[in-house]
Each structure stands twice: as structure tokens, then as C-alpha cells.
Amino acid sequence: ETGVTQTPRHLVMGMTNKKSLKCEQHLGHNAMYWYKQSAKKPLELMFVYNFKEQTENNSVPSRFSPECPNSSHLFLHLHTLQPEDSALYLCASSQGGGGTGELFFGEGSRLTVL
Amino acid sequence: KQEVTQIPAALSVPEGENLVLNCSFTDSAIYNLQWFRQDPGKGLTSLLLIQSSQREQTSGRLNASLDKSSGRSTLYIAASQPGDSATYLCAVRRGELIFGTGTRLQVFP
Numbered sequence: 561e562t563g564v565t566q567t568p569r570h571l572v573m574g575m576t577n578k579k580s581l582k583c584e585q586h587l588g589h590n591a592m593y594w595y596k597q598s599a600k601k602p603l604e605l606m607f608v609y610n611f612k613e614q615t616e617n618n619s620v621p622s623r624f625s626p627e628c629p630n631s632s633h634l635f636l637h638l639h640t641l642q643p644e645d646s647a648l649y650l651c652a653s654s655q656g657g658g659g660t661g662e663l664f665f666g667e668g669s670r671l672t673v674l
Numbered sequence: 675k676q677e678v679t680q681i682p683a684a685l686s687v688p689e690g691e692n693l694v695l696n697c698s699f700t701d702s703a704i705y706n707l708q709w710f711r712q713d714p715g716k717g718l719t720s721l722l723l724i725q726s727s728q729r730e731q732t733s734g735r736l737n738a739s740l741d742k743s744s745g746r747s748t749l750y751i752a753a754s755q756p757g758d759s760a761t762y763l764c765a766v767r768r769g770e771l772i773f774g775t776g777t778r779l780q781v782f783p
Contacts, residue, residue, distance in 0.1 A: 566717075602678070603763075603773040616770070650717055660705045660725070663771060665718040 563587045564666035566651050572672045573641065581636040581669045583651030591656060592634040593663070594626060597648040609634060610656075641673045676701045678766055680774035687781055693751040695777045697764035702742050708771070709738050709749050710763040718763065722749070754781045 564585045573579050585592060594606040608616035609628040623645075625637040634651055648668045654661035677700045687693060697707070706725045710718040722731045722738040724747070730739040737750040747764055761776040 564717075600775070602775050603765075605770050608770075618770075648715075652718075660767070662706075662708060662720060662723045663765075664720060665710070667717040668715075670715065 563664050564651060564653055566649075566666035566669050568669060569667065570670045570672075572674065573638065574674050575641060575643075577641075578637070578639045580638065581649055581651075581671075583634040583636075583666055585632055585634075585651075585653040585664075587653055587655075587664060589653040589655045589661075589664075590631050591654045591661070592628060592631070593652040593654075594634065594636055595650040595652060595665075597650055597668070599647075603650065606636075638671070641671075643673050646671055646673045676704075676766060676768070676772045678764060678772050678774035680762075680764060680777050682777060683775070684778040685780070687754060687779075689754060689756060689781055689783050691754050691781075693754050693779070695749040695751070695762050695764075695779070697747040697749070697774055699745045699747075699766045699772075701766075701768075702745050704742065704766045704768050707738075707740055707747050707764060707766050709736075709747075710765065712761045712763060712776070714761075721762075751779075754779075756781050756783055 567582045592609045595603045606620045607626045627635040650668045651666045652663045654663045679698045681696045708723045709721040724740040735752040740747045761778045763776045765771045765773040
């Protein structure tokens with residue numbers, strides 16, 4: 561069982577669809593993150609949750625809506641996306657969101673928006 | 675604003691060579707630096723974490739050093755193997771983890 565599990569691994573959606581990405585961590589961590597990885601660009605932090613509370617939102621458009629029901633689960637709800645939102649979305653977790661803990665990543669969800 | 679640069683962007687070497695990958699950052703006020711490996715289409719695997727008070731960390735054939743005052747880190751890979759082929763990312767952390775664009779490494783037999 562891997563430490564951080566993401567589903568689905570691949571997702572194709574139209575611009576009017578609503579879908580969700582799911583992340584689950586089995587490491588007992590209390591901080592979870594969503595990152596976006598586009599071609600030729602560094603990873604971009606999207607959202608941070610500490611103890612289920614959102615502590616950071618890096619100016620992400622409202623068509624991306626995160627949800628963290630508990631410290632082990634994190635969702636990214638997707639609605640009316642644009643083709644430029646096609647990317648690899650990576651979830652990560654760490655022990656402590658204060659900036660000192662080691663981050664562990666999932667395998668990512670490859671999103672294609674048509 | 676923190677910026678992280680990795681040089682070279684790509685590297686192709688024969689098996690057995692010792693390698694040095696470079697990472698530089700503009701703001702030395704960091705908590706730690708982490709090196710990751712990413713295989714094509716996959717997530718990131720943490721290789722080494724160096725806290726700001728440390729100078730280096732070692733794991734197997736990998737050794738990472740940190741010179742915070744000069745804003746530099748190096749990842750040394752000894753006796754490279756084809757299985758080491760991947761993209762290597764460094765990231766620095768003070769709150770948010772800021773990533774470089776990576777070095778794409780190919781080790782051929």
C-alpha cells in the first residue's frame with residue numbers, strides 16, 4: 561500500500577463536465593497539498609490544508625474547488641475547466657504544514673480537458 | 675521572491691559515470707531542501723531531505739550537499755545506472771515548497 565494514493569490516474573473531461581480528483585494518505589500526516597504540473601513549468605502549489613483547515617490558496621481560479629473532510633482525504637472538484645487546465649495534478653502530504661516536514665507525493669492524476 | 679534554478683536541464687551519460695546535478699536558489703532563508711526523482715508520467719519520489727542546519731545527506735549511491743549561504747545544493751550520483759534515468763527535481767522550503775524545473779537524466783548502457 562503506497563503512502564499517498566490518487567484516483568483516477570487519468571481523466572478526460574469536456575469543458576462543461578464536473579469531476580473530482582481524490583487523494584488519500586496512509587502516513588498519519590496532518591498536512592495535505594495539491595500541486596499542478598504543466599509541461600515545461602515548475603510545479604505550482606495550488607492549495608494547502610493543515611488539520612483539515614485550508615491555510616493557503618495560491619490565487620487558484622474558482623473552477624478548482626478543494627475539499628478536505630479529514631486529515632487523510634483530500635479532493636479537488638473540477639467544474640467548467642479550460643483546455644489550459646490540462647496537466648498532471650499531484651497530491652502530497654507532510655507531518656506539519658509549517659514548512660519543515662518532508663513531503664511525500666502520490667502518482668498524480670493526468671487531466672485532459674477537451 | 676524565491677527562484678530555484680537547476681543546471682543542466684538535460685544530461686546524457688554512459689553507465690558507470692559519477693554525476694553532479696546542480697540546484698541554486700535566490701533566497702537563503704530556507705527551512706530545508708528536498709531532492710526528488712520523477713519518472714515519466716509518474717509522481718515524485720523523495721530522495722533526500724536536508725534541513726537548513728545540515729551540510730549533507732547520503733542515501734546509498736546518492737549524496738546531497740547544501741551550502742545555504744551561497745544558495746546552492748548539489749546531488750551527486752555515484753556509478754550511474756540505466757535505472758537512474760529520470761527527471762531530478764530540487765525544491766526549497768520556507769512555508770511553501772518552491773521547485774526548480776528539473777534536470778532530465780538519461781544513463782545509457
